[in-house]
Amino acid sequence: MIIGVPKEIKTHENRVSLQPGGVLQLKRNGHEVHIQKGAGLGSGFTDDMYELNGAVIVDDVEEVWANAEMIMKVKEPIAEEYSRMREGQIIFTYFHFAASRELTEAVIESKCIAIAYETVEKKDHSLPLLTPMSEVAGRMAAQEGAKYLEKATGGRGVLMGGIPGVPPANVIVLGGGVVGVNAAKIAAGMGANTTILDLSLPRLRHLDDVMPKNVTTLFSNEDAIRNLLPTTDLVIGAVLIPGAKAPKLIRKDMLSLMRPGTVMVDVAIDQGGCFETSKATTHADPIYVIDDVVHYCVANMPGAVPYTSTLGLTNVTTPYAVDIANKGWKQALKEDEELQKGLNIADGMVVYKDVANAFDFEFTPVEEVL
DSSP: OEEEOOOOSTTTTTSSOOOHHHHHHHHHHEEEEEEEETTTTTTTHHHHHHHHTOOOOESSSSHHHOOSEEEEOSSSSOGGGGGOOOTTEEEEEEOOOOOHHHHHHHHHTTTTTEEGGGGOOOOOOOOOOTTHHHHHHHHHHHHHHHHHHHGGSSSSOOOTOOBBBBBBEEEEEEEESSHHHHHHHHHTTTOOEEEEEOOHHHHHHHHHHSSSSTEEEOOOOOHHHHHHHHGEEEEEEOOTEEEEEEEEOBGGGGGGGGTTTTTEEEGGGGGTTTTTTTTOBOOSSSSEEEEEEEEOTTTTGGGSSHHHHHHHHHHHHHHHHHHHHHHHHHHHHHHHHHHHHHHHEETTTOOOHHHHHHHHHOOOOHHHHH
16 A cells, blocks of 8 residues: 655644654555655654655655545645545545534535544544543643743733642633543642632542642533632633534633633634634634633644654554554454544545434445445
8 A cells, every 4th residue: 555644734733744764664565655855854763764664755645635535644635635535535634524524515515535533533532543632732731821921921920830839720621531631630749729620520539649749630511610610720621522513611701700811722722712702723823812711722732842743643544554454444444443434524424423423424334435
């Protein structure tokens, strides 16, 4: 199989979907890898490094897409890439369809095979291809939140850890999953008083046992959130429903409960955001202010630390890519139930129920396309 790796073109997206070691794995399994010239530079991987492992370096992005039987990407295709997708071509990337009707319709129209990293799911309901990026985004959420709490960037002028005689920042983390835990670890490590809210009492009991003493656990409901907001400095939205839109946990009227300069970081923005006032931003223009509350809603947060992110991502995606290339997508998905859950759209049919529900599209059971 010919695997194509185009350069990511989303604003300030410096990750790449395959590191040089992944090329070697695919080559040793008899496959050919075409890398767009310069695709790895943002992550610190030169064309020479890819060529040493057997990749073909291609100047023209159109040629990469035209020749590849499987395209590996990091972010979902954007508008200028829609016309490059074609019938029967496998596209293996993060899609987050529920956040974009336009993307969903374009993929349906192309009749390509869309396998989404974020919905590959193990029997224990963990998301192996989302986990490393959730770890990065969670840790960055506290880091970026601390930055935008500074007065010069629009925040209240609060130091996360305080100093002797001056209290630390108060941080609330909505969601006790991978993103939330990593956000809380960093916030607490910086010295902030941190509260994690979640709907699962078993999860909260576990977190209460393992988290530092400056982390409090709280059962999540609207009343609990409202009671916390007047004394909160930083809110981190870290909720996820795989493949579906994120629930809106903070509505616009709740902004009036917060003090001017409070910061909200919405890590769920890839799935539509968990704040009613969220809209996707970029690393080039990361924040905006509504009712004196600073919103940070960058849709590709891990793209800011591409070396770490690329290694973390490709460690988990490459084995699946090798399996798809070796067996073909249908056989690979038949033999691997967790990979099968990654199939969202195939041959113009929506086969992932939450994506169909997001836009009231017709749903086709995955068995019908396999």
